[in-house]
Amino acid sequence: MTNAIWVVAELSESGAPLDISLEALSAAQKLAAANPADITAVVLAGSNTDLSQAQNLLGQYGATKVLALKHDLLEQYQVELYTKALADAIGAQQPQIVLAGSTSTTRDFLPRVAVRVQAGLAPDAIDLAFGANGQLEITRPTYGENMRAVVHTATRPQMVSLRAKAFAKAKPDSGASAALETATPDLSADMAHTKLTQRVKGETKTGKKLEEAEIVVSGGRGLKGPENFPLVEGLAEALGAAVGASRAVVDAGWRPHAEQVGQTGKTVSPQLYVALGISGAIQHQVGMSSSKTIIAINKDGDAPIFDIADFGIVGDVFEIVPALTKAIKEANMAAC
Amino acid sequence: MNIVVCIKHVPDTAHLKYDAQDNLAQDNLEWVMNPFCEYAVETAIRMKEAHEGATLTAICMGGPQAKDILKRAIAMGCDDAVLLQDDAFNGADPWATAQTLAAGIRKHVPNFNVLLLGQFATDSMSGVTGPALAELLGVPSITFCKKAELKDATTLSVERETERGSEHYDMTLPGVVCVMKCDYEPRIPAIKGVMKANRTEIPTLDKAALGLSDEQIGAKGARVEVTKLYRRPKKEGGRKIDGSDAQAAVSQLMSFLREQKLV
Numbered sequence: 179m180t181n182a183i184w185v186v187a188e189l190s191e192s193g194a195p196l197d198i199s200l201e202a203l204s205a206a207q208k209l210a211a212a213n214p215a216d217i218t219a220v221v222l223a224g225s226n227t228d229l230s231q232a233q234n235l236l237g238q239y240g241a242t243k244v245l246a247l248k249h250d251l252l253e254q255y256q257v258e259l260y261t262k263a264l265a266d267a268i269g270a271q272q273p274q275i276v277l278a279g280s281t282s283t284t285r286d287f288l289p290r291v292a293v294r295v296q297a298g299l300a301p302d303a304i305d306l307a308f309g310a311n312g313q314l315e316i317t318r319p320t321y322g323e324n325m326r327a328v329v330h331t332a333t334r335p336q337m338v339s340l341r342a343k344a345f346a347k348a349k350p351d352s353g354a355s356a357a358l359e360t361a362t363p364d365l366s367a368d369m370a371h372t373k374l375t376q377r378v379k380g381e382t383k384t385g386k387k388l389e390e391a392e393i394v395v396s397g398g399r400g401l402k403g404p405e406n407f408p409l410v411e412g413l414a415e416a417l418g419a420a421v422g423a424s425r426a427v428v429d430a431g432w433r434p435h436a437e438q439v440g441q442t443g444k445t446v447s448p449q450l451y452v453a454l455g456i457s458g459a460i461q462h463q464v465g466m467s468s469s470k471t472i473i474a475i476n477k478d479g480d481a482p483i484f485d486i487a488d489f490g491i492v493g494d495v496f497e498i499v500p501a502l503t504k505a506i507k508e509a510n511m512a513a514c
Numbered sequence: 515m516n517i518v519v520c521i522k523h524v525p526d527t528a529h530l531k532y533d534a535q536d537n538l539a540q541d542n543l544e545w546v547m548n549p550f551c552e553y554a555v556e557t558a559i560r561m562k563e564a565h566e567g568a569t570l571t572a573i574c575m576g577g578p579q580a581k582d583i584l585k586r587a588i589a590m591g592c593d594d595a596v597l598l599q600d601d602a603f604n605g606a607d608p609w610a611t612a613q614t615l616a617a618g619i620r621k622h623v624p625n626f627n628v629l630l631l632g633q634f635a636t637d638s639m640s641g642v643t644g645p646a647l648a649e650l651l652g653v654p655s656i657t658f659c660k661k662a663e664l665k666d667a668t669t670l671s672v673e674r675e676t677e678r679g680s681e682h683y684d685m686t687l688p689g690v691v692c693v694m695k696c697d698y699e700p701r702i703p704a705i706k707g708v709m710k711a712n713r714t715e716i717p718t719l720d721k722a723a724l725g726l727s728d729e730q731i732g733a734k735g736a737r738v739e740v741t742k743l744y745r746r747p748k749k750e751g752g753r754k755i756d757g758s759d760a761q762a763a764v765s766q767l768m769s770f771l772r773e774q775k776l777v
C-alpha cells in the first residue's frame with residue numbers, strides 16, 4: 179500500500195470543485211502535514227468533460243495528483259456505476275485514507291464502495307486527527323447531535339465523509355499544481371438499474387445553497403405567516419446569507435422543504451446562524467447546533483434556542499429585525 | 515409483490531437522560547421506532563395499498579423490547595414481522611447490521627421486490643445501513659427518498675431530495691430505497707390494527723437460524739469501532755439581552771458581530 183490520501187472531489191455544473199470538496203482537500207493537507215502522504219484528488223467524469231479548471235483548483239488546494247476516472251457512463255451520477263468505478267480504482271491503487279465531502283451523492287454511493295472494498299466508513303465527521311497508533315481518530319455527532327462519538331476503523335482504506343463547513347478551507351497556493359492521470363473504468367450500461375428521468379432545481383428563493391452558505395438566517399412560526407418572510411429574506415440579503423426555516427413553517431406550507439433545517443431537513447454548520455422566531459426544539463438543533471456562532475431573537479426568554487445561542491435578544495422579531503437589517507446595510511455601506 | 519421494511523429501535527433523542535458524569539443513562543432511556551423508519555413504514559403501506567395482492571413484512575434487529583416497534587408496524591398496516599435477536603448481535607455497526615439484515619431477508623423474504631429503510635437512524639446518524647445492505651444483496655439503491663411509488667411490478671418511481679433540488683428516478687426492481695421525511699405523515703395505528711398486532715405472533719431468528727458466524731456480526735463484525743462517546747460540549751458564555759428597546763439591543767448585537775468579525 180502506498181501512503182496516499184484520496185479525496186473524492188465533486189464538481190459543480192461549471193466544472194469547478196465544490197467548496198465541500200476543497201474543505202476535504204484542506205483537511206487532507208492537515209493530515210499530510212502530520213503524517214506525510216501523497217494527496218490525490220479523484221474525479222469521476224464523462225469522457226469529454228473538460229477538467230482543466232478543476233485540475234488547477236484542486237492543485238492549488240493541495241492535490242499533487244488528479245486521478246480522473248473518465249467514461250461516457252459517468253457523465254451523470256449513477257449509483258452502481260460510480261460505485262464500481264471508485265471501488266475498482268481503490269482496489270488497484272490501495273490508498274490508506276479516502277476522504278470526501280458529506281453530500282447527498284457521497285452518502286448515496288460511498289457506503290456501497292466501502293462494502294465492496296471491505297473497508298470501514300465513518301460518515302459526516304466534524305473532526306479528524308491521527309491517534310497514537312497512527313490510526314485516524316474520527317469525531318462525529320450521534321444521538322440526535324446530543325453526543326459525540328470518536329471512532330476508528332482497523333480496515334484499509336479508512337473512509338470518512340466530512341460535514342460541510344466543519345473543516346476550514348485552506349488558503350489556495352497559486353503556485354501549486356497537480357499532475358493529471360486519466361483512467362477508463364470498466365463499465366457497461368447494463369450495470370445500472372436506476373435511471374434519472376427528471377431533475378428539478380431547488381426552490382430556495384435566494385438561490386444560495388443552505389449547506390454551503392457561510393451565513394444562514396432562518397425563520398420559524400414566530401414570523402406568524404408566509405407574508406412576513408420578506409423580513410427574513412431582507413436580513414439574509416443584507417448579510418449575504420441563505421434562508422432556512424423550521425419544520426413548523428415548512429409543514430404549514432409557508433416555505434419549501436428544501437429550506438428546512440433539522441433532523442428531518444438539512445444539517446448546516448455555517449460561521450453564523452441567525453434564528454428568528456424559532457423555539458429551538460431539539461430536532462431543530464440537530465440541524466444547526468454545530469454552527470460557529472448562533473444568534474437568536476425570540477420573545478420568550480425561556481425558549482430552548484437561548485441555551486445554545488452565543489448572543490440572544492429577548493424581543494419581538496417585528497421590531498428587532500427591521501432595525502438589525504438597517505444597521506447591517508449601513509455597516510456594509512461604510513465598508514465600501 | 516413482496517415489500518419489506520427494516521425498522522430500528524432507538525432511544526428517543528429528544529428525551530435523553532444522563533448520569534452524573536454526563537454519560538448516557540443507558541437504563542433510563544425511552545425507546546421508540548426511529549422517526550425515519552416511521553416514514554419508511556408509511557411509504558411501504560401506501561405502496562402495498564396501491565398494489566393489490568402485495569404483502570408487507572417488517573424486520574428489526576434488536577433486543578426483546580424491539581418487538582414493541584414491530585407490533586407498532588403491524589398495527590400501522592404491515593402484514594407480518596420478524597425479529598432478528600441474539601446477544602451476539604450487540605455492538606453492531608451499520609456494516610455488521612447490514613450483514614445481519616441481509617441474512618434475515620434471504621431467510622425470511624428471499625423474493626423481496628422492494629426493500630425500504632429509514633434514511634438515518636437518529637442514534638447512529640449514519641445513513642450507511644441501507645446502501646450497504648443493497649450492495650450485499652446485489653440490488654440498486656436510492657437514498658434521500660421523499661416519495662416512492664410502484665409504476666408496475668418491476669419499476670419503482672422515486673423522488674429524491676438533494677442539495678440542488680429534487681431528482682426523479684426509475685428503479686428496476688428488486689431494489690432498496692432509504693426514506694427521508696415525506697410530504698405526508700406516518701399514520702397513527704387504529705384500534706383494529708393494535709388488536710391485530712396483539713394477535714400476531716412475531717417469530718425470532720438468532721445467529722444460528724441465520725447461519726451467521728461471529729466474525730460477521732455484532733461488535734466482532736463491526737468495522738467502525740467507537741472508542742469514546744461523550745455529551746456535546748455546552749456553549750460557554752452565551753449572552754442574552756433584553757430587546758424591549760429594539761435600537762439599543764441592535765446596537766449591542768452589532769458590536770458583538772463586529773467583535774466576532776462577522777460584519
Ligand SMILES: Cc1cc2nc3c(=O)[nH]c(=O)nc-3n(C[C@H](O)[C@H](O)[C@H](O)COP(=O)(O)OP(=O)(O)OC[C@H]3O[C@@H](n4cnc5c(N)ncnc54)[C@H](O)[C@@H]3O)c2cc1C
Pocket residue numbers: 397398399400401423424425426427438439440441442443444454455456457458459460461462465475476477478481493494495496549
Ligand atoms: C421526528 C421529528 C422530526 C422533526 N424534525 C424537525 C426538523 O428537521 N426541523 C425543525 O425545525 N423541527 C423539526 N421537528 C419539529 C420540532 O419539534 C418543532 O416542532 C419545530 O422546530 C418548531 O418550529 P418553530 O420553532 O418555528 O415553532 P414553535 O415551536 O411554535 O416556536 C415559535 C417561536 O417563536 C416565538 N415567537 C412568537 N412570536 C414571536 C415574535 N413576534 N417575535 C419573536 N419570537 C416570537 C415563540 O416564543 C416561539 O419560541 C421535528 C419533530 C419531530 C417529532
Ligand SMILES: Nc1ncnc2c1ncn2[C@@H]1O[C@H](COP(=O)(O)O)[C@@H](O)[C@H]1O
Pocket residue numbers: 520521522523548550551554573574575576608611615630631632633634635636638639640641642643644
Ligand atoms: N438494527 C436494525 N434493525 C432494522 N433496521 C435497521 C437497523 N439498524 C439500521 N436499520 C435501518 O437502516 C436505516 C439507517 O440506519 P443507520 O445506517 O444506522 O443510520 C434505519 O432507518 C433502518 O431502516
